[in-house]
Amino acid sequence: MxxxxxxxxxxxxxxxxxxxxxxxxxxxxxxxxxxxxxxxxxxxxxxxxxxxxxxxxxxxxxxxxxxxxxxxxxxxxxxxxxxEVSGRFEWMRREVVAIVGGNYYHETPKMVVFRDQPIIWFERDERGYLLLSIRMLSTSGQPRTNLIANDWEILGEPIEVDSPPNGSFLQVKYTNGDEVGIRFKKWESAEKLREIHPRILVLGDQITFPLVTAEVNLAVGGTDIRFSSKKSDLGGMQMQGNVMSRCGVGLAFG
Ligand SMILES: [Zn+2]
Structure with a gap:
């Protein structure tokens, strides 16, 4: 045994x-x-x-x-x-590729915008480090977890919060289906990245290794809005595998 x-x-x-x-x-x-x-x-x-x-x-x-x-x-x-439960992502880099709902965002500060308001975005601090923010959408009328400039705070009454000691991952789930997941990861080489996210390599010389990615998953309970690890689902429209570089806004909907 x-x-x-x-x-x-x-x-x-x-x-x-x-x-x-x-x-x-x-x-x-x-x-x-x-x-x-x-x-x-x-x-x-x-x-x-x-x-x-x-x-x-x-x-x-x-x-x-x-x-x-x-x-x-x-x-x-x-x-x-x-x-109250709160934490912070210590990842602070000048280059981070965001992976949101199966699409890739490089040097694109507002990755996802809903009704003219960013819901997943980066801003740079005075040293030029990219800080991640996420505003959860919800039809519940209840408070929801938020992430502002790498600082997160658990709000509402989640049924699940997973935040392992390495500080690179956070997942929060609610009974109504609202969900957010964030994972920072460092890739030492193009070879490693090619196995999992080969599309990022179309950026060629625009990215340097080791490269940090921030993957964000988001679901809005009771709606057909879902950014899963494979694709972005927005009311019947699906997107995946797109690489956006140096766009002001990545994906706008609503
Ligand atoms: Zn303790």
Whole structure:
């Protein structure tokens, strides 16, 4: 029998994140970059993934968690102190290719515009670094997560927030189907990029390696607006594989 993988199954991780309100439950912490601590029994005693004996914690409190008794861990699970949950993408580069709904945007500051308002866009700070912003559209009338200049804030009542400790990924989902996903990734060479995103290579000498991409997925529940990893779906119109470079606005709709 192979050893049980130390990484808990997706459903267990999701349940543990949700239990603590998607942030570290230790009073005064709330950091959203969560790991999974085995306390009853501890991992070295038994390799298990029973959520009852596990708790989601930030990496700092995970490292300190041996100080707590089983009862104290249980108390934290039942009464998490998580308040608002927010984080930040630390990726700051002067060149980032955005991948939105299967289309590619290079040096195109307003990637997606809805009714004359940008909903996915970059702006440069005083050092020239590109900072990403996303405004979620929703028909729910409820607040939604936003990303402003790389800083994100979880709003409304999501059913899922996934923000692993490496800080390169964020996914938020709501019951009505609203969804946002953001992933930053560094590509060391054209060869690596060719395997996954060969279309970007049409930019030729305009891009330099290592290249950073920011992939954004977005869905508006109850509508046919969806930017998935493969394509952009906008009310019956589909787009994918387009490469836009040095356009003021990439895709405008509504
Ligand atoms: Zn913590």
């Amino acid at each position: 192979p050893d049980l993988n130390r990484k808990p199954p997706t459903a267990v991780r999701r349940a543990l994140r949700r239990e603590v309100g998607f942030g570290c439950p230790v009073e005064g912490c709330g950091i959203p970059y969560l790991e999974y601590h085995h306390f009853d029994p501890e991992w070295h005693v038994e390799k298990h993934h029973r959520p009852d004996g596990m708790i989601a914690l930030c990496s700092t409190h995970h490292a300190k968690a041996d100080a707590w008794t089983v009862e104290q861990c249980r108390e934290l699970k039942q009464n998490p102190h998580t308040a």
